[in-house]
Amino acid sequence: MAAVGARARKPRPSGAERMILGRRLRVEGVLRFAFIGLFLLFLLGPLYWVFVTSIKPVADYQTVPPVWFPDSPTSIHFSAALNDLRGWTGLKNSAIVAGIVTVVSVLVGTAAAYSMARFRTGGKNLAFWVLSQRIMPPIAVVIPIFLIYRELDLIDNRFGLAALYVVFTLPFSIWMMYTYFRQMPVELEEAALVDGCTRWQALWKVAWPLAAPGIVSAAAFAFVFSWTEFLFALVLTSNEAVTVPVVISQFLAFQAAQFGESSALSLCAMVPALFLGFLVQKHLVRGLTLGAVQG
Amino acid sequence: MALGADATRRRLSQTASSWVDRHFRWLLVSPAVVLILALTIFPLGYAIWVAFVTYDFNIPGHAWRGIDNFKEVVTDPNARKAIATTAWLATAAVAIELVIGLLLALAMVRPFRGRRWLIPIFLLPLFMSPVIVGQFWALLLTEPFGPTNWLLGAISGSDVNIRWTTQTPWAYFSILLADAWQWTPFMFVILLAGLSAIPDDLYSAADLDGARPRQAFFFVTLPLLLPVMLVAVAFRVIDAAKIFDVIYVLTKGGPGTDTYTASYYLYEQGFQLFHLGRGTAGAWMFMILLSVVSYWLVRRLLKPVEA
Numbered sequence: 248m249a250a251v252g253a254r255a256r257k258p259r260p261s262g263a264e265r266m267i268l269g270r271r272l273r274v275e276g277v278l279r280f281a282f283i284g285l286f287l288l289f290l291l292g293p294l295y296w297v298f299v300t301s302i303k304p305v306a307d308y309q310t311v312p313p314v315w316f317p318d319s320p321t322s323i324h325f326s327a328a329l330n331d332l333r334g335w336t337g338l339k340n341s342a343i344v345a346g347i348v349t350v351v352s353v354l355v356g357t358a359a360a361y362s363m364a365r366f367r368t369g370g371k372n373l374a375f376w377v378l379s380q381r382i383m384p385p386i387a388v389v390i391p392i393f394l395i396y397r398e399l400d401l402i403d404n405r406f407g408l409a410a411l412y413v414v415f416t417l418p419f420s421i422w423m424m425y426t427y428f429r430q431m432p433v434e435l436e437e438a439a440l441v442d443g444c445t446r447w448q449a450l451w452k453v454a455w456p457l458a459a460p461g462i463v464s465a466a467a468f469a470f471v472f473s474w475t476e477f478l479f480a481l482v483l484t485s486n487e488a489v490t491v492p493v494v495i496s497q498f499l500a501f502q503a504a505q506f507g508e509s510s511a512l513s514l515c516a517m518v519p520a521l522f523l524g525f526l527v528q529k530h531l532v533r534g535l536t537l538g539a540v541q542g
Numbered sequence: 543m544a545l546g547a548d549a550t551r552r553r554l555s556q557t558a559s560s561w562v563d564r565h566f567r568w569l570l571v572s573p574a575v576v577l578i579l580a581l582t583i584f585p586l587g588y589a590i591w592v593a594f595v596t597y598d599f600n601i602p603g604h605a606w607r608g609i610d611n612f613k614e615v616v617t618d619p620n621a622r623k624a625i626a627t628t629a630w631l632a633t634a635a636v637a638i639e640l641v642i643g644l645l646l647a648l649a650m651v652r653p654f655r656g657r658r659w660l661i662p663i664f665l666l667p668l669f670m671s672p673v674i675v676g677q678f679w680a681l682l683l684t685e686p687f688g689p690t691n692w693l694l695g696a697i698s699g700s701d702v703n704i705r706w707t708t709q710t711p712w713a714y715f716s717i718l719l720a721d722a723w724q725w726t727p728f729m730f731v732i733l734l735a736g737l738s739a740i741p742d743d744l745y746s747a748a749d750l751d752g753a754r755p756r757q758a759f760f761f762v763t764l765p766l767l768l769p770v771m772l773v774a775v776a777f778r779v780i781d782a783a784k785i786f787d788v789i790y791v792l793t794k795g796g797p798g799t800d801t802y803t804a805s806y807y808l809y810e811q812g813f814q815l816f817h818l819g820r821g822t823a824g825a826w827m828f829m830i831l832l833s834v835v836s837y838w839l840v841r842r843l844l845k846p847v848e849a
Binding site for chain 2: 359378387478536
């Protein structure tokens with residue numbers, strides 16, 4: 248977040264003005280930090296409640312007033328969610344699917360982006376077409392995909408799900424890498440070509456390593472998308488390939504709502520995505536806006 | 543002899559690599575294009591056929607229906623209500639997120655101790671699954687497990703008995719709450735980047751001209767932030783219009799059909815009632831509607847290409 252960094256902006260009042268202004272700035276300062284504090288509370292409150300729920304014994308569930316600090320924390324919800332309620336299965340499937348998507352999306356996306364950036368392949372039309380994929384509502388694709396996958400026997404199949412995720416992360420990977428390659432000087436690759444490299448070597452050995460930071464964030468975004476996606480997974484998986492979000496969505500649907508279990512699994516499922524999120528913080532704004540805003 | 547074979551092989555590999563070199567650009571884009579064609583364009587084309595026939599798991603055969611599927615969706619009061627709900631929920635959510643996000647960005651733009659640690663914390667929700675976020679709020683709001691009513695009661699000093707997810711105005715409120723929790727950080731981080739990019743000179747100049755802080759905000763900050771704000775709002779509107787996960791976890795469209803959104807309605811048509819023909823017809827219309835709305839955004843994103 249270096250770009251969002253330090254910046255001093257303050258009016259420089261002189262003489263008698265300073266006292267009045269000083270007081271106003273102090274009031275503003277109080278308001279400012281009160282607002283930040285309130286938002287922090289709004290943000291962390293739910294997280295704390297989920298954490299407490301995950302270690303609460305069942306007897307503490309519905310007491311009035313609510314139990315904020317359980318006396319005898321327990322880990323049974325974690326073991327029940329992971330072992331008995333398909334938690335591990337979900338985590339494993341999500342990891343496999345997200346892993347495949349990350350690798351394929353980055354490779355395919357980088358290749359296309361390189362071609363579009365260096366040779367202007369397809370020109371504006373191709374770029375427009377790729378970007379418009381970002382707008383498409385998943386619900387419009389998932390019904391026909393469901394029917395097609397049924398014919399191809401790809402329902403409840405990790406690879407079927409991964410293929411779809413690749414396509415939905417491609418606009419992102421392509422655009423991210425496209426902006427990277429556009430900013431990279433052509434001269435290095437030209438020098439490599441003059442030195443007898445093939446085009447392929449110029450991409451693989453010169454451009455690709457230079458684009459590494461962009462590749463890392465494109466990969467992280469693809470992973471986070473696949474790890475958190477719900478609608479496709481809900482429709483296309485049931486047992487074999489079920490992913491974490493689908494598993495979690497079913498916990499509260501049961502008669503005896505499994506509050507602790509669902510909290511426990513949610514916490515487990517959050518870890519990898521948060522980790523990757525921190526990793527790509529510097530490129531976050533550029534990623535979220537497909538390069539329209541340079542963070 | 544051996545030399546000849548070697549030379550041939552070399553020539554072959556040279557022609558192969560020069561073929562690769564000549565068609566390099568097309569070889570590189572083709573995997574992406576093929577994948578997108580196979581998994582979005584082809585299904586959407588197939589969906590056109592599905593939308594014009596009877597495609598229903600309860601009815602055998604695929605008889606031609608013309609535009610009847612489309613008519614059924616358009617005349618379905620639930621569909622109309624779902625579109626209206628989607629429109630105003632998305633607008634309300636984005637408006638809330640924009641205001642809070644902007645205030646937060648303004649509060650955070652100047653450095654202070656601990657700011658470096660706060661920003662990553664503020665961004666946490668962006669990396670969570672909307673299902674998990676919806677489920678967080680379900681835990682907080684559902685009676686009798688959630689502490690929300692108790693907290694409100696303790697603050698206000700009287701008994702609060704709100705059924706947050708099953709009572710009409712409150713169900714909307716719960717959805718907005720969950721959406722704002724997850725996506726206010728989105729607005730925040732983009733607007734923060736936008737604010738930080740405004741050069742200091744402009745503020746010094748405004749100061750020299752005798753502008754007061756409020757004037758500096760309205761005549762310097764806001765106009766310069768506007769393009770960034772528009773991009774952020776456009777992205778959020780497009781995604782908010784597709785809202786599904788939170789509804790599925792938090793309200794299941796209820797009470798009744800009050801919190802049906804376009805995506806939830808189409809999901810129900812397709813995968814709970816198995817009216818797949820009608821569902822695809824509706825999905826196509828929804829997609830066209832959304833494309834019209836988002837055309838502007840794509841044009842804006844393409845600007846760097848034209849430059």
